[in-house]
Amino acid sequence: MAGQRIEIDAGGFGLVLGVGDDGRVHQLGFGRDTAPATADLPTWLYPLAYPTFGEEHLREPALRITHGDGATSTRLVYRGHHQQVDGRGTVHRIELADRVAPVRVTLCVRPWPDVGLIEQWVEVTNDGSAPCTLHQVAASAPSFTAVDPHLTHWGGGWANEWTETTERIASGTKTVASAGGVRSSLHLPPLALLAPDGIASEVHGRVAAVTVAWGGDVRFDVEAAPHGQLRVIAGAQHRGAERILDPGASFSSPPAIWAWSETGIGPTSRALHRYAREHVVRDGGRTRATVVNTWEALFFALDPERLGAQVDVAADLGGELFLLDDGWFGTTHPRDDDTTGLGDWEVDRRKFPHGLQPLIDRTLKTGMRFGLWVEPEMVNPASSLYEDHPDWVIAEAGRDRREERNQLVLDLCRPEVAAFCLGVIDRVLTEHPGISYLKWDANRDVTEPGSGAAGIATDRQSHLPIDRVRATYELMAEVGRRHPDVELMACASGGGRGDFGTLRYFHEIWTSDNTDPLDRVRIQWGASHLLPASVLGAHVTRWGNKPLAIGCAVAMSGRFGLDLDLQAIDPAEREILREAVATYARIRDLVQHGQLYRLVSPIGTDRASLAYVDDEGDRAVAFAYRLADELVGADEPGSGPGHAPPLAGLLAAIQPSRTYVVRDITPGRASPGPARVEVLGADVASAMFAWPAGPAPAATIWEISAG
Ligand code: DGJ
Numbered sequence: 001m002a003g004q005r006i007e008i009d010a011g012g013f014g015l016v017l018g019v020g021d022d023g024r025v026h027q028l029g030f031g032r033d034t035a036p037a038t039a040d041l042p043t044w045l046y047p048l049a050y051p052t053f054g055e056e057h058l059r060e061p062a063l064r065i066t067h068g069d070g071a072t073s074t075r076l077v078y079r080g081h082h083q084q085v086d087g088r089g090t091v092h093r094i095e096l097a098d099r100v101a102p103v104r105v106t107l108c109v110r111p112w113p114d115v116g117l118i119e120q121w122v123e124v125t126n127d128g129s130a131p132c133t134l135h136q137v138a139a140s141a142p143s144f145t146a147v148d149p150h151l152t153h154w155g156g157g158w159a160n161e162w163t164e165t166t167e168r169i170a171s172g173t174k175t176v177a178s179a180g181g182v183r184s185s186l187h188l189p190p191l192a193l194l195a196p197d198g199i200a201s202e203v204h205g206r207v208a209a210v211t212v213a214w215g216g217d218v219r220f221d222v223e224a225a226p227h228g229q230l231r232v233i234a235g236a237q238h239r240g241a242e243r244i245l246d247p248g249a250s251f252s253s254p255p256a257i258w259a260w261s262e263t264g265i266g267p268t269s270r271a272l273h274r275y276a277r278e279h280v281v282r283d284g285g286r287t288r289a290t291v292v293n294t295w296e297a298l299f300f301a302l303d304p305e306r307l308g309a310q311v312d313v314a315a316d317l318g319g320e321l322f323l324l325d326d327g328w329f330g331t332t333h334p335r336d337d338d339t340t341g342l343g344d345w346e347v348d349r350r351k352f353p354h355g356l357q358p359l360i361d362r363t364l365k366t367g368m369r370f371g372l373w374v375e376p377e378m379v380n381p382a383s384s385l386y387e388d389h390p391d392w393v394i395a396e397a398g399r400d401r402r403e404e405r406n407q408l409v410l411d412l413c414r415p416e417v418a419a420f421c422l423g424v425i426d427r428v429l430t431e432h433p434g435i436s437y438l439k440w441d442a443n444r445d446v447t448e449p450g451s452g453a454a455g456i457a458t459d460r461q462s463h464l465p466i467d468r469v470r471a472t473y474e475l476m477a478e479v480g481r482r483h484p485d486v487e488l489m490a491c492a493s494g495g496g497r498g499d500f501g502t503l504r505y506f507h508e509i510w511t512s513d514n515t516d517p518l519d520r521v522r523i524q525w526g527a528s529h530l531l532p533a534s535v536l537g538a539h540v541t542r543w544g545n546k547p548l549a550i551g552c553a554v555a556m557s558g559r560f561g562l563d564l565d566l567q568a569i570d571p572a573e574r575e576i577l578r579e580a581v582a583t584y585a586r587i588r589d590l591v592q593h594g595q596l597y598r599l600v601s602p603i604g605t606d607r608a609s610l611a612y613v614d615d616e617g618d619r620a621v622a623f624a625y626r627l628a629d630e631l632v633g634a635d636e637p638g639s640g641p642g643h644a645p646p647l648a649g650l651l652a653a654i655q656p657s658r659t660y661v662v663r664d665i666t667p668g669r670a671s672p673g674p675a676r677v678e679v680l681g682a683d684v685a686s687a688m689f690a691w692p693a694g695p696a697p698a699a700t701i702w703e704i705s706a707g
Helices: 266-280 304-317 357-365 384-388 415-431 458-482 517-527 548-555 571-593 641-651 681-688
Strands: 005-009 014-019 025-031 063-066 076-086 089-098 103-112 117-126 132-137 143-145 150-155 163-168 172-177 191-195 207-212 218-225 229-236 243-245 250-252 256-261 291-293 321-324 369-374 435-440 487-490 508-510 536-540 559-562 595-600 607-613 619-626 659-664 677-680 698-706
Touching: 005 089, 005 103, 025 143, 063 117, 117 132, 117 243, 117 266, 132 229, 150 172, 163 517, 191 218, 191 229, 207 218, 207 229, 207 266, 243 250, 243 458, 256 266, 266 595, 291 304, 291 536, 304 321, 304 357, 304 571, 321 435, 357 369, 369 415, 415 435, 415 458, 458 487, 517 536, 517 548, 517 607, 536 548, 548 559, 548 571, 548 619, 548 698, 559 571, 571 607, 571 619, 571 698, 659 681, 677 681
Parallel strands: 291 321, 291 559, 321 369, 369 435, 435 487, 487 508, 508 536, 536 559
Antiparallel strands: 005 014, 014 025, 063 132, 076 089, 089 103, 103 117, 117 250, 117 256, 132 243, 143 229, 150 163, 150 191, 172 218, 191 207, 207 256, 218 229, 595 607, 607 619, 619 698, 659 677, 659 698
């Protein structure tokens, strides 16, 4: 067994493990060109592949167990290795076991060679006759040689999602973790970038990107150990989530997915986008409709006449899907604001005397589809549901039931609650077959994490953080099975559910409630490090009171839509929106399915630029934003070496010797630049890069097509 090597390749990005004389499994290589790293050194000198508590007492563990006999250390040895082929490819299963305790640990590695990613998770099985307790089971813990390690992570909470932090990891352990359990990615999106050799750019530097595919809380521990060794432990957040594993039972950790690049950050995002579109998101290859939403148009003040008028304008502008947001339900406790009615999913007959059907019919008659807002996992205490079933919520006996947004979280671990929630969605979709889209919202986190579910005994209340997410997945999956043609948007107070675990059940997310175009440039920039534009709902609203043209130019770089009072727009605005909808329909294949090239970052500057290019390099669309009158933080475009790397990034995707036509297609441009310029591919970047003229905010969109 000693000397055994396990080589796993994901199309040029690999993991090599080796078994030492001591029977332990070490990581011989992780990244590109892993073979040379394995040259002459004895295996035991390499870092452990999966460190455990009690094994390396000065280092962070990935696994911590209290065994059936009360012992707290775990020391794993290699038992075997085999490959298993399933419907999604090959899984390498590396079997380990504790030297003493009857516990098996399987390191599972699935390479995704088509997209160049590696997925890892860990299974723990209790082969003993007494229960053991799992305190921590991380998905993966690779090590890196690092000379100047920098970590990038994001967060920010409501209306501030995806705020970027890049910091040097000098020594010790830096932990970033989400909390709250429901809207986890609102607080900390489940993505970390590690640049081991110093700050990386879009096109330069070694970069490892890792995401945890989990709709609950996640955690990244980045540990800088002596001798330039760096380890990243990635997985579900374990604090408060200990699990008792009964004899014979197994636990499988949520997976982590790794991307690797030797040429900067850009390739990691493009690999994650392809993976999302091809292996995660529902119908990931399908083009998304232009959505017209009612939330910022009317909020809770819904009435059929005003809605009908909105439908007519939406259709006239070219909208494709009319979405009725919050406020349509509640009878005993009408939903006139966010204090009442949640949980009572009966149509409010005061607002809709003839139900929703007339509005649905009117919408469908225009050729648009109809969508509806729901928040099935939650309840207002001021509701019939709560009056009838106060025990259906997540709560701890004898403790306050703390409200957030005047609501509580339903306990989906109780089968009767899960059945109720499924019934709500089932009924609304069955009674209204014209509904082909649901916005599934969730507007609070879990506090006092207690469950009265029969399956969660009093000594196992800490199972709730994992079990609640799994129960939510079951509900989401069943909705998908029963209503395969209904598209689902995941929303959780904005971007609280932007993770690859939840997205398996959804078609797209609501990126953020913050739709001020200036903030949205930054939020969408951050989100693009994980998520493709096809899933990033981006609507033009009045938030921030910026000109609608700039709002359009920002929203058009995501999954475009409108969310403002369409009866209150003036004729000039109407024409801008009409133009934007039509232009987006022409370029959306590029935005939604093209390869993203981030060109100029809005972080620390007053401008931004990005482009989407088709796979053949025949067509591209590029966006440039001036966010302030005085441009600071970067050189003028094309004027200095500071710009060479990002432009080189775009040039790599188009063909330098071909002729391209570059057209300014910015909606509402009062005095457009040259409408049409023909240039060689090599010159496209300079032809494109005249930053939009002030006053800020201003934007330019170019369409670039091979002539
Ligand atoms: C929070 C969402 O983020 C908003 O878009 C909107 O749907 C409201 N909830 C409705 O209550």
